[in-house]
Amino acid sequence: MVPGPVVPGYRFLGWGPSATPGGGWGGAAAYRCPRCGEMFVLGGGPRDETGRPAPHSCACGCLREDPDAGRFGCCEGDDAVAIYAHEASRPGR
Secondary structure, eight states: OOOOOOOTTTTEEEEEEEGGGTTTSSSSEEEEEETTTTEOTTOOOOBOTSSSOOEOOOSSSSSSETTTTTTTEEEEEEEEEEEEGGGGGGGGG
């Protein structure tokens, strides 16, 4: 596996949703856009007037969150998204 970009405070898990602990878009701490490098947390973006997570995208528009579907979409494909866990979440710490 090609290593992902180093992000202070995070540990690289792999590429795409298969790298998460549950094998889907949930369970990882952060997702990184392959173009602009913006980091996302699923459900951690803006909220609509009812308090539910609202759809949003990174600065370049390549990585988009669809909170109703509980997933991301990426202009370069799912496997282009770098998946990270918080460094403090490492087992044994």
